[in-house]
Amino acid sequence: MAQHSPDELENKGQAAPFGQSVGRMFAVLFRPEMKRWRFRIALAFLLTVGAKGLAVTAPVFLGEGINRLTAGEGAAAAGPSFVAFIVLFATARFSASALPAIRDSFFTVVTQDAQRIIAVDAFRHAQHLDLQFHLTRRSGALNRIIERGAIAVEYLLRFLAFNIGPTIVELILASIVLAALYGLQFSAAAIVTVAVYAVFTILVTEWRNKQRRAFNEVDTRLRGIALDTLANFETVKSFAAEDRESARYDDATREYNRHYVKIMQSLAALNGGQELIMTGGLFAVAVLAGYGALNGTMQVGDVTAIILMLANIYRPLNILGWAWREIKQGTVDIEKLFGLMDMRSGVRDASDARPFEPKTGEIRFEEVSFAHEGRDSGLNDVTFSAPGGSFIGVVGPSGAGKSTILKLLFRFYDPPKGRILIDGQDVRQVTQNSLRCALGLVPQEVVLFNDTLRFNLAYAQPDASDEDIMTAARSAQLGAFIESLPKGLDTKVGERGLKLSGGEKQRVGVARAILRNPPILILDEATSSLDSTTEEEVQSALKEAARGRTTIAVAHRLSTIAGADVILVLDDGVIRERGTHEELIAKGGLYASLWRRQAGGDTDKSTAEAPVAQQVAE
Ligand SMILES: Nc1ncnc2c1ncn2[C@@H]1O[C@H](COP(=O)(O)OP(=O)(O)OP(=O)(O)O)[C@@H](O)[C@H]1O
Ligand SMILES: [Mg+2]
Numbered sequence: 234m235a236q237h238s239p240d241e242l243e244n245k246g247q248a249a250p251f252g253q254s255v256g257r258m259f260a261v262l263f264r265p266e267m268k269r270w271r272f273r274i275a276l277a278f279l280l281t282v283g284a285k286g287l288a289v290t291a292p293v294f295l296g297e298g299i300n301r302l303t304a305g306e307g308a309a310a311a312g313p314s315f316v317a318f319i320v321l322f323a324t325a326r327f328s329a330s331a332l333p334a335i336r337d338s339f340f341t342v343v344t345q346d347a348q349r350i351i352a353v354d355a356f357r358h359a360q361h362l363d364l365q366f367h368l369t370r371r372s373g374a375l376n377r378i379i380e381r382g383a384i385a386v387e388y389l390l391r392f393l394a395f396n397i398g399p400t401i402v403e404l405i406l407a408s409i410v411l412a413a414l415y416g417l418q419f420s421a422a423a424i425v426t427v428a429v430y431a432v433f434t435i436l437v438t439e440w441r442n443k444q445r446r447a448f449n450e451v452d453t454r455l456r457g458i459a460l461d462t463l464a465n466f467e468t469v470k471s472f473a474a475e476d477r478e479s480a481r482y483d484d485a486t487r488e489y490n491r492h493y494v495k496i497m498q499s500l501a502a503l504n505g506g507q508e509l510i511m512t513g514g515l516f517a518v519a520v521l522a523g524y525g526a527l528n529g530t531m532q533v534g535d536v537t538a539i540i541l542m543l544a545n546i547y548r549p550l551n552i553l554g555w556a557w558r559e560i561k562q563g564t565v566d567i568e569k570l571f572g573l574m575d576m577r578s579g580v581r582d583a584s585d586a587r588p589f590e591p592k593t594g595e596i597r598f599e600e601v602s603f604a605h606e607g608r609d610s611g612l613n614d615v616t617f618s619a620p621g622g623s624f625i626g627v628v629g630p631s632g633a634g635k636s637t638i639l640k641l642l643f644r645f646y647d648p649p650k651g652r653i654l655i656d657g658q659d660v661r662q663v664t665q666n667s668l669r670c671a672l673g674l675v676p677q678e679v680v681l682f683n684d685t686l687r688f689n690l691a692y693a694q695p696d697a698s699d700e701d702i703m704t705a706a707r708s709a710q711l712g713a714f715i716e717s718l719p720k721g722l723d724t725k726v727g728e729r730g731l732k733l734s735g736g737e738k739q740r741v742g743v744a745r746a747i748l749r750n751p752p753i754l755i756l757d758e759a760t761s762s763l764d765s766t767t768e769e770e771v772q773s774a775l776k777e778a779a780r781g782r783t784t785i786a787v788a789h790r791l792s793t794i795a796g797a798d799v800i801l802v803l804d805d806g807v808i809r810e811r812g813t814h815e816e817l818i819a820k821g822g823l824y825a826s827l828w829r830r831q832a833g834g835d836t837d838k839s840t841a842e843a844p845v846a847q848q849v850a851e
Contacts, residue, residue, distance in 0.1 A: 254564060254567050254568060254571055255389070255393065257571060258386050258389060258390060258567065259390070259393075261347045261350055261351060261386070261390075262274065262347060262390070264350060266346075266350055267343075267346065267347065267350070270342075270343045270346065273339055273340060273342075273343055274340075274343060276336075276339075277336045277339075277340045277343075277394075277395075278394075280332045280333070280335065280336040281332075281333065281336060281394075281395055281398075281399050282399070282402065283328075283332060284328065284329045284330075284332035284333050284336075284399075285329070285399050285402050285403045285406065286406065287325040287326075287328050287329040287332075288325075288326075288329035288330075288403060288545060289403060289406040289407050289410055289542070289545070290325055290410075291322050291325035291326040291329060291541075291545075292322075292537075292538045292539075292541035292542040292545060293410065293414065293538055293542075294318050294319075294321040294322035294325060295318070295319070295322040295534075295537060295538060295541060296534040296535055296537050296538025296539075296541070297318045297534060297538075298314075298315045298316075298317075298318030298319045298322060298534065299315075299532075299533060299534030299537050299538075300532045300533070300534030300535070301314045301315045301318065301534075302315050302534075303532060303533050303534060304532075333395065336395070337395075344387045344390050344391050345387065347386065347387060347390055348383050348384065348386055348387035349383075351382070351383045351386045351570070352379055352380070352382075352383035354574065355378075355379045355382060355383065355570055355573055355574055356379055358573065358574050358576075359375055359379065359573060361578060362576060362578045363578045363579040363580040363645070363646070364580075364640070364645040364646065365579055365606060365646065366576070366578070366579070371457045371460070371461065372460075373456050373457050373459075373460035373461070374453050374456070374457050375573075377453060377456060378566075378569045378570060378573055379570065379573070381566040381569075381570075382566045382567055382569055382570025382571075382573070383570065384566070385563035385564075385566035385567045385570070386563075386567060386570070388559065388563055389559075389560060389563045389564075389567065392556045392559060392560060392563075393560070396556045397556055397557075397560070400550075400556075403545075403546075404423075404427060404546065407420075407423065407542055407545065407546055408420040408423055408424055410542070411423060411539070411542060414535075414538075415522075415525075415531060415535055415538075415539055416525070416531075418521055419518060419521065419522070419539055422514060422517050422518045422521065423514070423518070423543065423546055425514070426510065426511070426513070426514025426515075426517075427514075427546070427550060429510050429514075430507060430510045430511065430514075430550055431557075433506055433507065433510060434503070434507060434557055435557065437499070437502065437503045437506065438503070438557060438561050439561070440499065441496070441499045441500070441503065441561075442561050442562065442565065444492070444495055444496050444499060445496065445561075445562050445565060446565055447492055448489075448492040448493065448495075448496055449565060449566075451485070451488050451489050451492050452489060454485055454488075455482075455485040455486060455488075455489045458478075458481055458482055458485050459482060462478045462481070462482065464728065464729070467731065511547055511550065514543075515543055515547065518539065518540075518543055519540065522535070522536045522539045522540065523536070579646075579647070580644060580645065580646065580647055580665070582664050582665055583661060583662055585662075586662060586663055586664045587658075587662065587663055587664070588663065588664055588667040589655070589656075589658055589663035589664065589667040589668045589670075589671055590656065590658065591656060591671045591752040591753075592621065592656040592657075593620070593621020593622060593656065593783075594621045594622065594655070594656065594671075594752045594753045594782055594783035595618070595619065595620055595621040595654075595655070595656050595657070595783065596618065596619040596625075596642065596653075596654070596655050596753070596783055596785070597617075597618040597619075597652075597653070597654040597655075598615050598616055598617050598618070598638070598641075598651065598652075598653055599616055599651050599652045599653070599654070600614050600615070600616050600650065600651040600652075601614070601615045601616070601641065601648045601650065601651030601652070601653060602614055602615070602648060602649065602650040602651055603637065603641060603646060603648035603649065603650075603651075605637070605646075610805065610806055611634060611637065611806050612634045612637055612638065612641075612648070612806045612807075613805075613806045613807050614651070614807070615634075615638065615651070615803075615806070615807075615808055616651075616808070617799070617801055617808065617811065619783055619785065619798075619799070620783075620798075621656070621783055622781060622782060622783055623783055623784075623798040623799070624779055624783075624784045624786065624794075624796070624797045624798050625783075625784065625785045625786070625797060625798065625799050625800075625801065626786050626787075626788060626794030626795075626797035626799070626800040626801070627785060627786070627787045627788075627794075627800075627801045627803060628787070628788060628789070628791060628794065628800060628801070628802055628803070628824065628827065629801075629802055629803035629804050629809075630804060631789075633803040633804050633805060633806065634803055634805075634806040635757070635787040635803055636677055636757055636787065637806075638785075638803070639674070639755050639757055639785065639787065641653055642655075642660070642672065642755065642785070643668070643669060643672060643674070643755075644660045644661070644665055644668055644669075647661060655668070655671070655753070670751075671751055671752050671753055672751055672753050672755055673693070673746040673749040673750070673751030673753065673754050673755065674746065674755045674756075674757070675739075675742045675743050675745075675746045675754075675755070675756045675757065675759035676742060676757050677757040677758045677761075677787075679730065679738045679739055679741060679742035680729050680730060681726045681729060681730025681733070681738060681741060682726075682730075683725070683726070683727060683728045683729070683730075684725065684726065685722060685723050685724060685725055685726070686715060686718075686721075686722050686723070686724050686726060686741070687699070687702060687722035687723065689726060689730070689741055689745070690702045690705065690706060690722070690741060690744055690745055690748065691748070692745060693745040693746065693748045693749035694748045694749055694750075697748055699722060701748060702722065702744075702748065703715070703722075705744040705745075705747040705748035706740075706744045708744070708747055708774040708777065708778070709740045709741075709743040709744035709747060709771060709774055710740055710767055710770045710771050710774065711737070711740040711741065711743075711744055714737060714740075726741075734762075735762035736762045736763045736764070736767065738762075739759065739760065739761070739762045739763060740763070740767075740771060742759065743759055743760075743771055743774070743775065746759075746778070747774065747775075747778045751782070752782055752783070753782060753783045753784070753785075754775075754778060754779055754782050754783070754784040754785075755784070755785050755786075756775065756784065756785070756786040756787065756788075757787045758787055758788060758789060759771075759775060759786065760772060760775070760790075760793060761788075761789060761790065768790075768793070772793055790831070791824075791827060791828050791831055792831075795814045796814070797813070797814070798813070799811055799812065799813065800812065800813065800814060800817060800824065802817070802822075802823050802824045802827075804823065809822070809823050810822050810823055810824055
């Protein structure tokens with residue numbers, strides 16, 4: 234069903250060809266959002282080319298100046314022209330390095346903006362991927378892919394546009410000037426050196442890239458372990474597993490270090506080899522130029538100019554090697570990012586999807602069968618319909634598929650067989666956004682954002698006023714609790730809401746759903762963590778909230794759904810029985826036996842529940 238395997242992305246990225254990734258990266262510069270930077274982009278380009286031209290001509294000025302000194306024309310004639318050339322040399326040299334600095338000062342905002350656009354794109358895309366994707370992925374790892382990928386994009390944009398490109402231009406210019414002014418052998422020596430250097434660099438870098446990928450994997454795993462353990466601290470503590478977790482962390486860190494050492498060693502080998510090639514090239518040219526001066530075919534100033542020009546070539550070459558390494562390594566990150574962006578959600582809006590139009594809130598399941606990925610069994614031929622405004626109870630043993638039914642209603646998954654209709658509209662034919670806006674859910678497990686109570690309550694309705702929030706909170710029996718807090722709605726709830734009790738969290742979930750005011754209300758064990766008094770109060774608030782809207786309520790505690798219009802008894806993915814409470818009791822089947830067991834066996838609740846049970850039964 235899902236069109237991706239979760240590990241595929243992390244392990245190798247969906248290796249898009251290098252050129253394609255670079256093309257996509259540069260395409261960002263031409264996005265409409267980037268239009269406002271056009272002038273800066275053009276100016277940066279001009280400054281870059283200008284700086285390279287000046288860098289190549291500066292040594293020629295110096296050489297010419299020295300030639301005037303050594304030509305034997307006497308101080309009166311040689312002095313002023315020497316000074317003139319030296320001024321030219323200094324100006325060209327200074328400008329060649331100042332212009333890129335000026336460029337960087339106004340261009341950083343452009344690359345930062347490009348980085349933001351890519352990161353937000355990827356973030357948005359990842360959020361829209363289906364539930365299956367998120368269930369099988371470590372969120373820390375996902376965050377790393379986006380973060381590293383976006384940084385690599387910014388980095389590569391800058392390098393290709395301002396280092397690699399211009400450096401190649403500079404090499405070509407320098408070779409032409411060398412050949413034209415001093416002889417072909419000098420540019421030949423320069424070109425051969427550069428070629429050997431480049432081939433060596435690329436080969437070694439390819440080898441190192443493999444190491445880098447392995448390193449990234451280990452790095453991702455290490456971070457995954459750390460994040461997972463720290464996020465699950467309650468579980469860790471309650472199983473006294475601190476030492477076990479530390480040992481796991483230690484193992485992963487050792488593995489990380491082992492890969493890191495390898496990477497650093499191969500880096501040293503690369504740098505050493507590059508130095509050797511450069512020095513060899515410089516040596517050859519120095520010998521050639523020295524012979525020229527001895528033979529009288531060139532002047533002393535020419536030798537200086539050539540050596541200086543080589544030093545200039547030497548410098549960008551150094552950057553070339555480094556930048557090439559960065560490019561190749563950044564590509565690994567970018568491949569992953571684009572791999573992520575290319576992932577298609579298993580659940581997608583149809584091309585002709587329309588916004589869902591709520592009417593009465595009628596829900597129909599027609600022969601729906603569905604199994605979770607990697608499971609053999611699941612829902613089997615589930616058929617039921619809930620007229621608009623009705624109250625449907627769903628009961629059954631743990632693992633029967635109750636929550637799965639609700640998830641299908643939200644279209645978190647697409648069933649391979651059957652249809653789900655709300656108000657006559659197939660959930661696959663409407664946009665997911667509009668569908669989910671019409672549904673209000675109190676989930677089995679209320680998970681909160683690490684923010685204030687206000688933020689969490691208003692999540693259902695971000696523009697709600699404090700008054701609305703408190704009204705909803707009061708009907709969820711949360712009013713007194715919030716008022717008792719020194720910081721009230723501004724109280725932070727801790728990561729995943731762990732600073733609240735299970736019941737408080739659950740009531741936040743209820744208040745949220747009440748605040749949302751949706752046409753269809755879905756309650757998955759909405760009150761299971763509450764004591765019986767609070768539960769009764771929250772139940773009556775929910776009953777109030779359910780009035781006039783279709784409600785599907787899953788419950789273990791049968792008393793909470795005994796008043797339902799229809800109760801579906803689910804077992805092993807199949808609806809075994811259906812009917813009202815009275816019909817099911819009279820039938821004497823699965824429901825009746827569950828009811829008897831709960832009313833009698835649950836000593837805590839029996840006294841509290843018996844009257845309710847009788848009320849409903851009567
Ligand atoms: N994402 C998933 N991937 C694989 N299997 C899943 C997934 N979610 C649920 N299942 C399996 O599907 C079956 C039905 O799960 P479901 O959550 O619908 O049960 P339930 O009736 O709500 O149970 P409970 O009363 O314990 O909440 C279970 O066997 C469960 O292990
Ligand atoms: Mg469930």
